[in-house]
Amino acid sequence: MFTLQNQLLVPTLFAVLWILANPGGIRDLKAFPSEENIDFTEKYRQLLQESKSATSKEDLRDIAFDAIEASQAAIKAGDYAAAVKIATLAVKLGNSSGNNHAYALANNLRQRSVMLVREYRDVEKFYKNLQTNPDDANAAFLYGKFVAFKLNDWKEGLELLARGDDEAYRTLAEKELVNPKENDGLLEVADGWYQLASKEK
Numbered sequence: 001m002f003t004l005q006n007q008l009l010v011p012t013l014f015a016v017l018w019i020l021a022n023p024g025g026i027r028d029l030k031a032f033p034s035e036e037n038i039d040f041t042e043k044y045r046q047l048l049q050e051s052k053s054a055t056s057k058e059d060l061r062d063i064a065f066d067a068i069e070a071s072q073a074a075i076k077a078g079d080y081a082a083a084v085k086i087a088t089l090a091v092k093l094g095n096s097s098g099n100n101h102a103y104a105l106a107n108n109l110r111q112r113s114v115m116l117v118r119e120y121r122d123v124e125k126f127y128k129n130l131q132t133n134p135d136d137a138n139a140a141f142l143y144g145k146f147v148a149f150k151l152n153d154w155k156e157g158l159e160l161l162a163r164g165d166d167e168a169y170r171t172l173a174e175k176e177l178v179n180p181k182e183n184d185g186l187l188e189v190a191d192g193w194y195q196l197a198s199k200e201k
Contacts, residue, residue, distance in 0.1 A: 040074045040082035047089055057097045064093035064102040071109050075151075080120055083113040119150045130160075137165035145169070168196060 047067050054060045067090035074083035087110035094103030123146040126139035133139070141164025148157020161173035172192045175185070 038070070038073055038077065040070070040077070040079050040086065043070050044082065044086050044089065047086065051089070051093055057099075060093050060097035061099040061102055064090050064097055064099065064106060067093060068102070068106050068109055071106075071113060075113065075116065080113055080116040084110060084117055087113050116150060119146060122146075135163075137163060140164045141166045141169060144173075168192075172196065 047063060047070065050063050050066075051060060054063060067086050071083045071087040071090060074080070074086060087106055090106035091103065091110050094100075094106045097103075123143050126136075126143040129136045129139040130143060140160045144157050144160025144164055146157075147153050147160055151157070158173045158177055161169045162177055164170050164173075172189060175189050175192070
């Protein structure tokens with residue numbers, strides 16, 4: 001007699017065996033591919049051409065993952081409009097390939113890219129101010145919030161917030177950059193970020 005546990009175990013084993021036997025079924029992505037000297041307009045054209053030449057769903061899946069990596073590189077390079085364009089192509093390719101993993105990753109990346117385009121418009125002037133005047137505390141604070149909380153680049157964001165004009169953020173960023181080792185110091189910093197997040201809502 002099969003128990004409920006056995007009834008769930010058999011399909012789970014088949015799923016694991018299928019994934020192991022089907023190389024390329026699930027593909028790992030690099031956290032942030034190198035964006036060195038990438039012309040994202042040309043990269044988009046290349047991916048589009050490859051997708052038109054694809055002869056199978058597996059080819060479309062591979063091109064979708066390449067597009068996802070290119071979109072991530074565009075985000076890292078600060079070209080958020082290109083990231084949206086390439087991620088949109090990745091969504092179409094993921095859908096056409098029938099690969100849910102590629103489709104879901106691409107769709108999440110496209111949504112994130114669209115958010116970054118909107119958010120960057122609000123802070124672009126502060127970024128430009130920092131290029132000409134690195135001591136602009138207000139620009140450091142506002143652009144630092146974008147870098148830390150939207151780009152998820154905590155290290156660079158903390159450095160900017162520590163130079164910023166908001167005392168609460170500056171104090172917490174400085175404390176975190178000191179990297180407290182004892183539990184009380186860590187707890188104090190974590191609680192401080194929690195309190196700030198509660199006020200932001």
